[in-house]
Amino acid sequence: MSLFAAVEMAPRDPILGLNEQFAADPNPAKVNLGVGVYFDDEGKLPLLKCVAAAEQQLLEAKKPRGYLPIDGIAAYDKAVQGLVFGADSDAVKGGRIATVQALGGTGGLKIGADFLKRVNPAAKVLISDPSWENHRALFTNAGFEVGTYPYYDAENRGVRFDAMLAALQAAPKGTVVVLHACCHNPTGYDITPQQWTQVVEAVKSAGLVAFLDMAYQGFGEGIAEDGAVIQQFLAAGIDFFVSTSFSKSFSLYGERVGALSVVCDSADEAARVLSQLKIVIRTNYSNPPTHGAQVVATVLSTPSLRAQWEEELAGMRQRIKLMRSLLVEKLQAAGVKQDLSFIVRQKGMFSYSGLTKEQMQRLRGEFGVYGVDSGRICVAALNSRNIDAVAKAIAQVA
Ligand code: PMP
Secondary structure, three states: OOOOOOOOOOOOOHHHHHHHHHHHOOOOOOEEOOOOOOOOOOOOOOOOHHHHHHHHHHHHHOOOOOOOOOOOOHHHHHHHHHHHHOOOOHHHHOOOEEEEEEEHHHHHHHHHHHHHHHHOOOOEEEEEEOOOHHHHHHHHHOOOEEEEEEOEEOOOOEEOHHHHHHHHHHOOOOOEEEEEOOOOOOOOOOOOHHHHHHHHHHHHHHOOEEEEEEOOOOOOOOHHHHOHHHHHHHHHOOOEEEEEEOOOOOOOHHHOEEEEEEEOOOHHHHHHHHHHHHHHHHOOOOOOOOHHHHHHHHHHHOHHHHHHHHHHHHHHHHHHHHHHHHHHHHHHHOOOOOOOOHHHHOOOOEEEOOOOHHHHHHHHHHHOEEOOOOOEEEHHHOOOOOHHHHHHHHHHHO
């Protein structure tokens, strides 16, 4: 009998399944709002100018491709710290942060999860209800029991903040709380800076371990605004984790560029933590790849390229905001009567549209508009050519 005779077929990834269905749909007017990817107004995946310029420089330098250190390119890790925490912050200057290059934001989360499992194997993990789907799977596979804290408020189109805070206050000491630093995926609803202050206080007083997932810095209100919560956690003087992804902000999805940073009490503690993170990496994939991190490090540390990146990132952010307000206008013009202001209040690439599974299925079947059954649509995939059709289709099923 084959070794694999009893291996069961794993369920298909729902979003990838949606992509396959989209690809097979003969409707020429079909629109894919299912994926979590930013497209430009032409419906194309952008190659940022700052990225192309950095790549040109790297090509001309003709660098050999030796192994990188286990924790990645030093200049990259430094650039990540500068961006995420501020180069002048006490924690960075004092050497209190252990940062490692990772395979995208997912890789940062996974290194952090595996390290946490060694440090506190009995801890439970709490993720938002709902959350990015991979949060649950990733922490479960790292050996944790994963629960949720209340988040989405379907009735009032927002966040169940009081319930969220109460859940955090009641969580046992040592519980790992995964928090979306900005641009919550999938709902698009973020909490306010004042509410963050309360969350930081709750994390501190209950002795929880905050794990901030920052996959969309710069897609909400701006680089500094979206990263403000990090400053709040730094000011609270507690240890915490941050995973960083440059997939969206540099449009470098396939290069797998991310990082994990662990903020510690002292430089000595950070050195010990770093040594353990390196073991996690070494025993998984040994060391990270060169190209993407080299590009990001070059852009972030070259003033002219950095300025260009900030401009291009602002362009993506503003286009998403424009699509949000246009969608509201066009839905109203198409006869939708309900209050749609929630669409412009949401941040980042996604919108929980409030549409039901049946409505999402009708959108797909009757109009070729593909979103996730949960009602999530990717606003960053709307453009001036498809938005009229999308608005009319939604108005038909709403
Ligand atoms: N966290 C969240 C909340 C995300 O939405 C994503 C990407 N969809 C990631 C992490 C993973 O990012 P990456 O593709 O860089 O691994």
